[in-house]
Amino acid sequence: MKKNVIAISTVAALLMGSSAVFAHEAALDGDIAIEGEQAGGYLADGSGNALRTGTDECMILGGLNDDNASDACNGIEAQAEPEPEPEPEPTPTPEVAKEPIVSVATLGGQALFATNSADLNGAGQEAVANLVEDLAKFQEISQIVVTGHTDSRGSEAYNQGLSEKRANTVKTYLENAYPAVPVSAVGMGENSPRETNATAEGRQANRRVEIQVTAKSITE
Numbered sequence: 001m002k003k004n005v006i007a008i009s010t011v012a013a014l015l016m017g018s019s020a021v022f023a024h025e026a027a028l029d030g031d032i033a034i035e036g037e038q039a040g041g042y043l044a045d046g047s048g049n050a051l052r053t054g055t056d057e058c059m060i061l062g063g064l065n066d067d068n069a070s071d072a073c074n075g076i077e078a079q080a081e082p083e084p085e086p087e088p089e090p091t092p093t094p095e096v097a098k099e100p101i102v103s104v105a106t107l108g109g110q111a112l113f114a115t116n117s118a119d120l121n122g123a124g125q126e127a128v129a130n131l132v133e134d135l136a137k138f139q140e141i142s143q144i145v146v147t148g149h150t151d152s153r154g155s156e157a158y159n160q161g162l163s164e165k166r167a168n169t170v171k172t173y174l175e176n177a178y179p180a181v182p183v184s185a186v187g188m189g190e191n192s193p194r195e196t197n198a199t200a201e202g203r204q205a206n207r208r209v210e211i212q213v214t215a216k217s218i219t220e
Contacts, residue, residue, distance in 0.1 A: 100142065101215050105131055109149065109166060109207035118165035120173070128170060131211060132177045138215035144183040145212040146171045151203035152190040163187030170209050 112124030120128065135141070148167030150159040164187030171185035195202035 098216065101138070101218055103138070103213050103215075103218075105134070105211045105213070107131065107170075107209045107211070108204070109209050110204060112170075112209060113166055116162070118162065118169050120169055125173075128173050132174070135177075135213060137219045138213055138217075139219060140216040141178065141181050141213060142216070143212075143214040144174055144178065144181055146174065146183065146185045147210045147212070148185070148187045149192055149194075149206060149208050149210070150190050151206040152193070152197040153203065156189060156191075160187055160189035160191075163189045166209055170211065174211070 107127050112120055112127055114121055146167045148163035150163050152159070164185070167185035167187050171183050175183045190197070190206070193206045194208070195205040197203050197206060
C-alpha cells in the first residue's frame with residue numbers, strides 16, 4: 001500500500017504531529033530553512049532517510065510528481081543491485097596428440113657390401129656412420145626397423161637369406177649407436193623390387209637396405 005505524501009507547503013504545522021497547535025502566533029520573516037539532504041524532491045536526514053510527519057507522511061518540496069517520486073515513501077523496498085554474473089571459465093583447448101614421425105633412409109646395398117657378402121666394406125661403414133649422424137636430428141626415437149632387399153639374380157631362397165644377413169649387419173651397427181632403442185631387422189629378398197630387374201640400373205636400385213625410423217619430432 002502506498003504511503004500518503006504531504007507537500008511541505010501545506011504541512012509546516014505537521015512536523016511535530018498532525019494535531020500540533022502553536023502556543024503563540026508570530027509572524028516569520030524570510031524563508032523557512034529545513035536542514036537535510038534531498039532524495040529527489042523528498043526531504044531526507046543525514047542518513048538519507050525520508051523525513052516523515054507524525055502521521056508517517058513523507059515531506060516533499062513542491063508538489064508530488066513522477067520526477068520526485070520515492071520508492072521509500074511509496075512503501076517499496078529498495079532493490080539491491082544484482083551481483084554481476086561471474087565470467088565463464090575459459091574452455092581449455094584440448095591438446096592434439098602429434099602423429100609420430102616416420103622416416104625412411106635408403107642405402108644402396110651394392111655400395112655397402114661386397115658381392116655375395118653380408119659384411120660392410122669401407123664405403124658401407126662410412127655410409128652407416130653418416131646415417132647415424134643424420135639420425136641425431138630425430139628426437140625421442142622409439143623404433144628402428146632395418147629391411148634388406150636384393151635383385152632377382154640367383155635363387156629366391158638365396159636372395160632371401162642374403163637380404164636377412166645384410167639387414168642384421170646394419171642392425172648390429174645401429175644397436176651399438178642406440179642401445180636404448182629397439183632395433184629390428186627383416187629380409188625381403190627379391191620380393192619388393194623398386195625398379196625392373198630386366199636392366200642393370202633397375203637391379204642396382206633393387207639392391208638396397210632401408211632404415212625406417214619412428215620418432216616424436218625432428219630438429220631442423
